[in-house]
Amino acid sequence: MATLEIHDLHVTVEADNATKEILKGVDLTVKQGETHAIMGPNGSGKSTLAYSLAGHPKYTITGGTVTLDGEDVLEMSVDERARAGLFLAMQYPVEIPGVSVSNFLRTSATAVRGEAPKLRTWVKEVREAMERLNMDPAFAERNVNEGFSGGEKKRHEILQLELLKPKIAILDETDSGLDVDALRVVSEGVNRVREGGEVGTLLITHYTRILRYIKPDFVHVFSAGRIVESGGAELADKLENEGYEAYTKGGVSA
């Protein structure tokens, strides 16, 4: 069973010629089939956690360990992590001029699966996945994220999630910028992948709204670079009613 184990993770960034510690000892274990929601105020370090797990070069790991099924993730390059089964749906997906979605998806699936998918089944697979996400087939011929609306970018991220079938999916604010319809479509996509029971999901969000569609097994409150409280789905209700104030104003021994 796939397990992502994060232990005492410390991460810094370089900003304005100073080193700033953003993550201050994160502990978290995500197992296949589980869904963990990470909730926290703006600037608490949620994206930093996501990027650090994916291996973004701007973030320096200064302490702690991350393993996927016992393998040292921090030793792996970004592409190795993806091939090992880590997937990050980004908060702000970038535009790649000159690369069509269809070419990108196929190259990526080839890399992750270790062999090129058979052309005929692949075309069908992509078409059906796009239909399920209410994506116009014309998207396949557009350049990656170029001129996509916020909602289209997020659908495109979830499309990749469906096609790449990772062991661990980190979804960074997949709900932000979506209207209710888009939120439902995207959530259904995530749920389809979850229903397979093969993916462990780390759902990063600022709002509880998405949790009405995607039911978490665990909820963690993130504040000032670490998890300050963990609980079940009911913790989200508490946050819904009370907000993050209790955590940001030092209400919890942080």
Add this chain to the structure above:
Amino acid sequence: MAEAQNIPVGSTTAGQIAVAAESTVATRMSAPPSFDVADFPVPHGREEEWRFTPLERLRGLHDGTAVVTGDGVSVEIEAPEGVTVETVGRDDARLGTAGTPVDRVAAQAYSAFEKAGVITVPKETVLTEPIRIAVRGQGGTSYGHQVIELGAFAEAVVVIDHTGDAVLAANVDYVLGDGAKLTVVSVQDWDDKAVHVAQHNALIGRDATFKSVVVTFGGDLVRLHPRVAYAGTGGEAELFGLYFTDAGQHQEHRLLVDHNVPHCKSNVVYKGALQGESAHAVWIGDVLIEAKAEGTDTYEMNRNLVLTDGARVDSVPNLEIETGEIVGAGHASATGRFDDEQLFYLMARGIPADEARRLVVRGFFAELVQQIGVADLQERLLVRIDEELEASV
């Protein structure tokens, strides 16, 4: 054309992307065109037409010190039936009719070549197979002149391949009769040390169509000067170019389309990718719409993709318009960087770094290749691009 994607030159990242100051066609050249090298002073490097070129790497082509050696280049021509292939002396009347050398190196080439090649496609002859010209560098220095002439309503595709190592300065004339259609693909796939400077003159007859595809991969220094003028109304020119400038290479493309006749069209699209320390690409796109050229329709665009730090692009589009009675005139230049966020995004999808770069460059070029409109040429070009990328990215 996706106008919205065009970032103004230099608006992207700091440092390696330079914006050359605006300058106009008329003030560009420091001496008037001439066939005689003596009419051009030896350039010192600050002239408008030389300021981007590292003169010290021209191996003497610019100052008369380059000495012709016997082992310059070999030229092999494969032509389908009906085509006349000749080697002629300096006094042949067909030489130099499409244009006049505009700088010292072109004039030097014209003053120094011994034999010229003349390829003629008779009128109304429509070729189904391309004419192939293989120019192989043998390590020496040479000056060349080649004429390709199509009679009225003739149609031909010419593929010129440059390989090996050489120091070569040349002039190439394309003369298109009325209603003729000529597609020329010139591939500069030189070895690392080669120096190649050439002026291409196309003279487009009434209702004739000229399509040029310039592909520059190799060489230490390549400086090409494709020029177009019209001999009658209704002419069309499409100038496509792509270059892949690697560490240490200087690749310069200086275009001029002279709308000297009413109701002609031109479309220029050049795209380049650069990588590595001191990779330097220069693109100058001059379009002149003369006062008499009413009804002109022209567009020119240059896009560059900078893959790594240390590479430099100078991109200068120039549009000089002497009449308002035109259909359209536009230009765009954009230089963008393949940045770390793009690399991260692709790698986060399992794609190794090298492959990610290749993917981006291939896509960037494919967009241009698809516009060429000759299916089997397009396919072969994409294969060449893949090979180049496999070898160097």
